[in-house]
Amino acid sequence: MNAGKSAELYARAVGLMPGGVNSPVRAMGSIGRDPIFIDRGAGNRVWDVDGNEYVDWVCSWGPLILGHANPDVVGAVTAAAARGTSYGAATAGEVELAAEVADRFASVEMIRMVNSGTEASMSAIRLARAATGRDRVLKFAGAYHGHVDGLLAEAGSGLATQAIPASPGVPRAQAEATAIVPWNDRVAVEQAVDMYEPAAILCEPIPANMGLVPPAEGFLEHLRALADRSGALLICDEVISGFRVARGGAQELLGVRADLTVMGKVIGGGLPAAAYGGPRELLEQVAPAGAVYQAGTLSGNPLAVAAGLATLHRLDAAAYERIGVATDRLASGLERAAADAGGAGRISVSSAPGLVTPFFAAEAPHDFTGSQACDHDAYGRFCRAMLERGFFPPPSQYEAWFVSLAHDDESIDRTCDAAADCFREALA
Numbered sequence: 001m002n003a004g005k006s007a008e009l010y011a012r013a014v015g016l017m018p019g020g021v022n023s024p025v026r027a028m029g030s031i032g033r034d035p036i037f038i039d040r041g042a043g044n045r046v047w048d049v050d051g052n053e054y055v056d057w058v059c060s061w062g063p064l065i066l067g068h069a070n071p072d073v074v075g076a077v078t079a080a081a082a083r084g085t086s087y088g089a090a091t092a093g094e095v096e097l098a099a100e101v102a103d104r105f106a107s108v109e110m111i112r113m114v115n116s117g118t119e120a121s122m123s124a125i126r127l128a129r130a131a132t133g134r135d136r137v138l139k140f141a142g143a144y145h146g147h148v149d150g151l152l153a154e155a156g157s158g159l160a161t162q163a164i165p166a167s168p169g170v171p172r173a174q175a176e177a178t179a180i181v182p183w184n185d186r187v188a189v190e191q192a193v194d195m196y197e198p199a200a201i202l203c204e205p206i207p208a209n210m211g212l213v214p215p216a217e218g219f220l221e222h223l224r225a226l227a228d229r230s231g232a233l234l235i236c237d238e239v240i241s242g243f244r245v246a247r248g249g250a251q252e253l254l255g256v257r258a259d260l261t262v263m264g265k266v267i268g269g270g271l272p273a274a275a276y277g278g279p280r281e282l283l284e285q286v287a288p289a290g291a292v293y294q295a296g297t298l299s300g301n302p303l304a305v306a307a308g309l310a311t312l313h314r315l316d317a318a319a320y321e322r323i324g325v326a327t328d329r330l331a332s333g334l335e336r337a338a339a340d341a342g343g344a345g346r347i348s349v350s351s352a353p354g355l356v357t358p359f360f361a362a363e364a365p366h367d368f369t370g371s372q373a374c375d376h377d378a379y380g381r382f383c384r385a386m387l388e389r390g391f392f393p394p395p396s397q398y399e400a401w402f403v404s405l406a407h408d409d410e411s412i413d414r415t416c417d418a419a420a421d422c423f424r425e426a427l428a
């Protein structure tokens with residue numbers, strides 16, 4: 001593995017951008033190495049600036065469900081760009097995309113497009129606060145909804161679930177408007193809802209930012225019932241699960257109805273786009289139909305809309321079937337690799353359609369405490385070994401592997417073969 005050019009770029013980058021990157025996980029610090037600079041991608045592969053080829057399991061952290069440089073997406077973006085990159089005025093594509101989303105999500109009649117998942121969750125919360133006349137928001141430990149001030153909060157010590165800032169620069173008052181409870185803990189959510197009367201219960205219905213930690217049987221139904229009982233809105237952040245785990249996201253897969261849905265990643269097909277949506281009576285409270293202000297210069301950008309539409313048009317029933325089969329092949333292959341490497345009782349694999357996490361733990365975690373307790377150093381050793389062999393797993397135990405339609409049997413099987421060696425190295 002050559003690394004000269006990545007090293008050179010990194011040396012320049014650290015003087016120009018914090019940590020040399022524009023989003024922290026790219027720095028690869030949590031697996032104890034310097035970042036790789038990517039030159040190009042095609043299908044399930046990426047190549048770095050030193051010419052090393054990798055089977056890519058990051059896939060831009062989810063948007064690239066068709067793989068890199070998909071010809072439909074590239075064609076749609078190219079055609080859109082030739083007609084102008086942004087107008088700051090309404091376009092036909094936005095109507096088509098909104099209709100496509102509303103068709104997929106039973107709980108969504110209308111959407112508002114924004115540019116990032118962060119913006120989408122921030123705006124959905126504003127709408128929930130306006131609709132309920134309440135301020136507090138309940139979220140789950142280990143769930144990520146973007147870098148919104150009030151959501152960069154963590155549970156304080158003791159019994160109280162009122163949160164404290166999780167980052168310098170977050171006002172205490174913002175963090176205190178957030179209550180944090182452990183995922184999959186029915187009693188804790190119930191107590192917090194009673195105590196805080198939140199505007200919203202905000203969840204990733206299939207959390208994938210503490211590694212993949214699916215909901216326990218009945219947990220989402222419990223959240224739905226608590227929201228109904230307390231007058232809170234249930235906000236499902238489907239930035240990862242939406243358009244991925246099923247045509248209509250986790251809500252379809254698990255049979256739960258959100259009041260507001262936060263979308264991102266796949267919806268932009270690899271360009272910056274996100275959205276929040278829900279029933280008409282809620283969305284019509286957003287400006288200019290209603291009084292809740294929210295706007296964006298590049299929102300509904302024609303290139304992003306074209307990429308999103310081209311992506312969604314490829315995601316039919318057959319596509320979801322294939323992603324399910326590919327996910328099972330990867331998950332069972334990694335399980336077998338772990339067993340071959342003597343990792344029985346030390347590695348466990350979680351999966352949901354399009355998402356896989358191998359945890360360095362005897363049991364797949366049920367909550368954030370569980371995923372914090374994993375052997376993160378071993379995951380780091382595993383990741384570094386995989387990179388050396390030409391495979392690009394997410395460089396953090398807290399991230400899921402993203403399965404795309406471009407991952408064929410060959411790329412999956414080679415990954416699992418390599419994983420057996422790398423698990424062995426990591427456990428040694």
Ligand SMILES: *Cc1c(COP(=O)(O)O)cnc(C)c1O
Binds near residue numbers: 121
């Ligand atoms: C990535 C992510 C976000 C934030 O989206 P950005 O576009 O990075 O701001 C929000 N929620 C979830 C569940 C995510 O995975």
